[in-house]
Amino acid sequence: DIQMTQSPSSLSASVGDRVTITCRASQGISTYLNWYQQTPNKAPKLLIYAASNLQSGVPSRFSGSGSGTEFTLTITSLQPEDFATYYCQQSYDTPRTFGPGTTVGIK
Amino acid sequence: QVQLVQSGAEVRSPGSSVRVSCKASGDSFTNYPIDWVRQAPGQGFEWMGGKLPNFDPTNYAQKFQGRITITADESTSTAYMELSSLRSEDTAVYFCARVSTHDDDSSGNEAFDYWGVGTLVIVSS
Numbered sequence: 001d002i003q004m005t006q007s008p009s010s011l012s013a014s015v016g017d018r019v020t021i022t023c024r025a026s027q028g029i030s031t032y033l034n035w036y037q038q039t040p041n042k043a044p045k046l047l048i049y050a051a052s053n054l055q056s057g058v059p060s061r062f063s064g065s066g067s068g069t070e071f072t073l074t075i076t077s078l079q080p081e082d083f084a085t086y087y088c089q090q091s092y093d094t095p096r097t098f099g100p101g102t103t104v105g106i107k
Numbered sequence: 108q109v110q111l112v113q114s115g116a117e118v119r120s121p122g123s124s125v126r127v128s129c130k131a132s133g134d135s136f137t138n139y140p141i142d143w144v145r146q147a148p149g150q151g152f153e154w155m156g157g158k159l160p161n162f163d164p165t166n167y168a169q170k171f172q173g174r175i176t177i178t179a180d181e182s183t184s185t186a187y188m189e190l191s192s193l194r195s196e197d198t199a200v201y202f203c204a205r206v207s208t209h210d211d212d213s214s215g216n217e218a219f220d221y222w223g224v225g226t227l228v229i230v231s232s
Contacts (some may be wrong), residue, residue: 021157030214031214031216032214032216032220033216034216034218036218042224043202043222043223043224043225044152044202044219044222045222046218046220049209049212049216050209050212050214050216050218051211051218053211055218055220064121087151089151089152089218089219091216091217091218094154094166094168095154095168095169095170096142096144096154097154098151098152098153098154099151100151100196101151
């Protein structure tokens with residue numbers, strides 16, 4: 001199975017900050033990488049697909065980059081509704097696997 | 108607007124089975140696979156398997172082989188996930204999620220673009 005890791009596991013930030021989250025795959029996955037946002041007791045929401053494509057309806061302050069084994073999710077100018085947990089997920093192979101999550105908290 | 112409506116919370120005893128349903132609306136049910144993903148309390152996500160309605164085979168994670176059955180009923184646009192031989196470690200929220208590709212992405216990358224709200228399954232004696 002492809003192992004996904006994320007760093008950091010949590011961070012504290014303020015409204016307006018720029019936030020970067022890193023996701024690494026245990027083997028090359030090209031750009032078969034998606035990012036999701038989850039708030040407590042809610043279903044995940046797709047933010048970015050195929051590493052760098054913004055899902056319809058997602059604010060442009062979210063962006064993704066990377067290929068192969070290293071990927072980043074960037075939030076420019078953090079907004080109050082962005083305090084959540086973010087997960088990466090690979091779709092290169094089955095079983096689909098997710099990173100352990102990065103929780104963005106309020107500083 | 109695509110919606111996936113899941114069945115309600117369940118409490119089961121160890122060794123028993125549970126079946127969770129996921130009714131789709133708002134788009135063609137047979138055009139998209141429905142996958143199942145679970146999240147144990149305070150934990151991350153674990154992919155269990157999935158199926159394109161009216162198409163075989165079903166794809167299961169090896170971890171659940173022999174215990175899981177995923178089916179789909181075209182007539183009611185409903186997907187089902189049944190898990191047997193339940194143990195306490197199966198206590199989790201179970202999500203169904205639609206698998207989609209995007210027209211502007213030629214790679215064929217698949218993403219979970221719509222999710223159900225989740226069904227809590229508690230396994231306890």
